[in-house]
Amino acid sequence: MQAVIQGTIDFLKLYWVPLLCGVVIVAVLPLIVGYIVLVERKLMADMQARLGPMRVGPHGLLQPIADAVKLLIKEDIIPENADKLVFWLAPVLSVGAGLLSIAGLAFGPAFQIAQDINIGILFVVGISSLGIFGIVLGGWASNSNYSLMGALRSSAQLVSYETAAGMALVSGLLFAGTLNIKSIVEAQQEQGIWFGMLAPVAFFIYVVASIAETNRAPFDLPEAESELVAGYMTEFSGFRWSLYFLAEYTNMIVVASVATTLFLGGWLRPFARVGWMNFLDFFPPLLMLAIGGYCVWRAPKQPARVQQLFMLAVAGLCFVVALVLAAPVIVPLARPSLAGAVKPFYAGIHGGFWFLFKVSAYIYLFMWLRFTVPRYRFDQLMRLGWHFLIPLSIINVLVVGVAMIVGAYFHLQGWAMLLVTTPAAIIALIAALLILAIEQKGGTAQEGSAAPDFYAG
Amino acid sequence: MLDKVIFYFFAGIAVGSAALMVTRRNVVHSAIFLITALLATAGIFLQLRAEFLFIVQIILYVGGIMVLFVFVIMLVNLDVSLLQLKFARQKWVALIVALVLGGQVGVMFWSSGKMPGQGFPVLNAAAANRLPPNAEEVAKSLFSSYLLPFEIASVLLLVAMIGAVVMAKKRT
Numbered sequence: 001m002q003a004v005i006q007g008t009i010d011f012l013k014l015y016w017v018p019l020l021c022g023v024v025i026v027a028v029l030p031l032i033v034g035y036i037v038l039v040e041r042k043l044m045a046d047m048q049a050r051l052g053p054m055r056v057g058p059h060g061l062l063q064p065i066a067d068a069v070k071l072l073i074k075e076d077i078i079p080e081n082a083d084k085l086v087f088w089l090a091p092v093l094s095v096g097a098g099l100l101s102i103a104g105l106a107f108g109p110a111f112q113i114a115q116d117i118n119i120g121i122l123f124v125v126g127i128s129s130l131g132i133f134g135i136v137l138g139g140w141a142s143n144s145n146y147s148l149m150g151a152l153r154s155s156a157q158l159v160s161y162e163t164a165a166g167m168a169l170v171s172g173l174l175f176a177g178t179l180n181i182k183s184i185v186e187a188q189q190e191q192g193i194w195f196g197m198l199a200p201v202a203f204f205i206y207v208v209a210s211i212a213e214t215n216r217a218p219f220d221l222p223e224a225e226s227e228l229v230a231g232y233m234t235e236f237s238g239f240r241w242s243l244y245f246l247a248e249y250t251n252m253i254v255v256a257s258v259a260t261t262l263f264l265g266g267w268l269r270p271f272a273r274v275g276w277m278n279f280l281d282f283f284p285p286l287l288m289l290a291i292g293g294y295c296v297w298r299a300p301k302q303p304a305r306v307q308q309l310f311m312l313a314v315a316g317l318c319f320v321v322a323l324v325l326a327a328p329v330i331v332p333l334a335r336p337s338l339a340g341a342v343k344p345f346y347a348g349i350h351g352g353f354w355f356l357f358k359v360s361a362y363i364y365l366f367m368w369l370r371f372t373v374p375r376y377r378f379d380q381l382m383r384l385g386w387h388f389l390i391p392l393s394i395i396n397v398l399v400v401g402v403a404m405i406v407g408a409y410f411h412l413q414g415w416a417m418l419l420v421t422t423p424a425a426i427i428a429l430i431a432a433l434l435i436l437a438i439e440q441k442g443g444t445a446q447e448g449s450a451a452p453d454f455y456a457g
Numbered sequence: 458m459l460d461k462v463i464f465y466f467f468a469g470i471a472v473g474s475a476a477l478m479v480t481r482r483n484v485v486h487s488a489i490f491l492i493t494a495l496l497a498t499a500g501i502f503l504q505l506r507a508e509f510l511f512i513v514q515i516i517l518y519v520g521g522i523m524v525l526f527v528f529v530i531m532l533v534n535l536d537v538s539l540l541q542l543k544f545a546r547q548k549w550v551a552l553i554v555a556l557v558l559g560g561q562v563g564v565m566f567w568s569s570g571k572m573p574g575q576g577f578p579v580l581n582a583a584a585a586n587r588l589p590p591n592a593e594e595v596a597k598s599l600f601s602s603y604l605l606p607f608e609i610a611s612v613l614l615l616v617a618m619i620g621a622v623v624m625a626k627k628r629t
Contacts, residue, residue: 086489118591119512126516133492136527140485148531155528159521163618179592386622394615 018103018113025102025113033249034064040367047371058298058307061314074238079142082235086141091236091243094134098250101128105257106181108267108351110344120181121169121258128254131247132158135215135232138244142235150231153221153378157212160385165209167393171202171400172262185266192273192414196263198421201396201428203263205389207365210255212385214248217370221378256362257355264358267351284353285326292318325349387439388432395431399424463504471497484530488523495519509591 038053038060045052053060078087104123106112117123132155139151172195176184188194196203212219223231233244260266271277295315302308328346332339376384403424407417471494478490499514599607 083483083485086485117508118593119508122509122512122516122592126512126520129516129520132520132524133527136524136531137485137489140527140531152528152531155524159524159528162520386625390618390622 018115021111021113022103026099029099029102029250029253030068030246031064032253033246034068036249036252036363037067038064039364040370043364043367044371058302058311061310068242071242072239076238076240077235079144079235081143083141083143086137087235087240090134090138090141091240091247092134093137094131094247095243095250097127097129097131097134098247098254101125101254102250102257104181105254106185106261106266107257107355109182109185109347111348111352112182116180116182119179121173121179121184121262124181124254124258125166125169128251129158129162129213131251134244134247138236139232142232144235146228146230146234147232150223150228150234153228154215154232157215157219157221157381157385160382161209161212161389164205164385164389164393165213167390167397168202168205168209169258169262171199171393171397172196172206174397174400174404175199176262181261181266184261185268188265189268189272191417193417194263194265194268196265198417199263199396199400199425201392201425201432202400203259205393205396206259206263208384208389210259211366211369212381214251214255214366216248216252216366218373218375219381220370220375221381252363252366253359256359256366259362260355260358264362267355269350269354281329281350282326284350284357285322285329288318288322288325292316292322325353383439388435391435392428392432396428399428399431460504464501467497467500467504470494471501485527488527488530491526492519492523495523507591509595 041063042052042060053063056062056066078084101124103113104117104120104127114123135154136151139147139149139154142148173179173184175191175195175198176187178184178187215221215223221227221231223233228234233241236244265272269277269280271280292315295311295318299308299311299315302311328342328349331342400421403417403420407420410420412419474490474493474497478487478494481487481490495514495518499511499519502508502511502514
């Protein structure tokens with residue numbers, strides 16, 4: 001009897017827990033994406049001195065749900081001469097690749113769907129790169145010139161920037177010495193420093209390349225509305241269009257999570273190994289308290305009674321989250337005997353908070369760049385990729401490797417590694433400036449000749 | 458048992474989509490079926506507990522080479538009839554090559570296990586419950602036993618990449 005129960009528990013642990021996590025992610029992700037879009041619109045409005053969505057719910061808080069309902073009940077148009085099957089398949093491919101790659105990510109020490117896969121980060125990067133087929137095939141199947149042009153641009157852009165992103169990941173992985181996502185974060189915990197500080201140039205390259213890979217402004221040429229209507233999405237409408245939209249934001253979350261895991265210490269608190277920085281543990285609950293308090297303060301100023309109640313409900317939710325976050329920190333202070341029992345909860349809950357916090361900060365950076373930097377021209381984009389980022393990433397891998405050997409020779413560890421990695425980063429930067437100087441000299445004579453003419457919108 | 462089911466599932470997809478790839482008239486449809494065949498092959502690698510080969514297959518062949526294939530197909534946009542004319546001439550050559558290859562594989566199957574050193578080698582199965590540290594094993598063999606060929610291949614690829622950049626630069 002005992003064996004049967006144990007066997008059932010093992011079976012459930014092996015198959016049902018990952019399945020449940022997967023279902024939760026697939027169910028919650030569209031909602032999260034909706035709210036990312038709301039934040040993006042609010043931020044854009046703020047930068048352009050507007051208010052943004054204000055009508056649905058207080059401060060437009062219910063706008064994503066209204067948008068989702070609108071998209072679901074819209075008419076689904078398939079063009080007359082489209083390749084129906086491929087047209088149907090393409091958005092599914094795109095969103096499927098994005099969702100599948102999330103399976104490899106670890107959102108906390110315990111929350112990972114595909115537990116402990118040896119090739120972790122390669123799995124995430126490799127599977128998410130399959131999403132490009134959705135874009136290319138969708139563009140081709142629509143049988144429209146705008147769509148095809150967008151698809152061509154997209155595939156050229158992705159192939160170019162994947163090399164640079166891969167090389168940047170290599171520089172970071174050199175410090176980790178493993179591909180397993182959990183071990184990468186544990187290596188950062190052990191060394192007491194984030195790899196983003198050890199390899200700042202690689203981090204920079206990854207940021208730029210990941211913007212290009214997710215087709216975001218200033219590299220959103222595949223869907224440049226001033227040139228191509230909406231690029232590969234031109235002929236898509238309703239639910240199919242929203243699938244593409246979901247795929248784009250899923251990919252953003254994936255690249256942000258990869259960057260967080262490898263360069264920003266994953267689910268670790270900042271200064272996780274420094275004792276006197278332990279007061280940072282109070283930051284998550286205090287942040288939630290502050291948000292809740294702000295909601296309470298703003299509630300009476302809402303025009304309608306429903307909106308006031310909604311605002312108070314949001315505040316209540318924030319307070320509950322703050323309580324959950326505060327419990328693992330407060331309990332050991334009050335009852336030291338319970339410290340051991342609380343530890344896994346602390347790791348899980350606070351780990352999840354810090355991971356999501358860093359991912360949000362990364363996505364916020366993306367948004368900020370989108371509203372401040374004007375769009376590149378396609379040949380400029382190609383030149384930036386092939387003539388600047390790829391040479392720089394190769395040089396960076398070499399320099400970081402040399403720095404690691406020197407560091408190992410002097411037995412440097414943790415923060416002391418900065419002694420060798422900072423000169424390495426400076427050398428890489430000098431190399432970058434040299435590349436730019438050569439580029440300037442050669443670039444003026446052949447302006448716009450790096451890419452053939454058919455790219456030119 | 459489960460292993461066999463998974464193997465025949467992926468093998469069936471691979472063979473079926475390979476056949477469809479050859480017979481489709483539309484080039485883009487052929488490319489899609491080639492992608493399916495490559496993905497199914499990756500699935501077989503995973504079933505054999507070679508997860509590193511699985512992801513390399515996906516990143517290199519599906520994510521890299523096939524994207525370029527599809528890109529070129531769309532860019533060139535060849536007339537379908539022109540394409541068929543071009544490739545239809547080699548029917549008999551293809552038949553002979555396929556027959557010879559099939560015969561070879563058949564002989565391998567037939568002689569397998571009859572004589573020592575003949576036919577397919579029998580390898581030890583990996584532990585069922587845990588995947589071996591694939592990436593580490595591959596790296597170890599690449600950087601110890603096969604260091605020189607690996608370095609030569611890497612330098613060759615790097616030269617090819619730099620060469621591509623240089624050639625793209627000199628277009629004036």
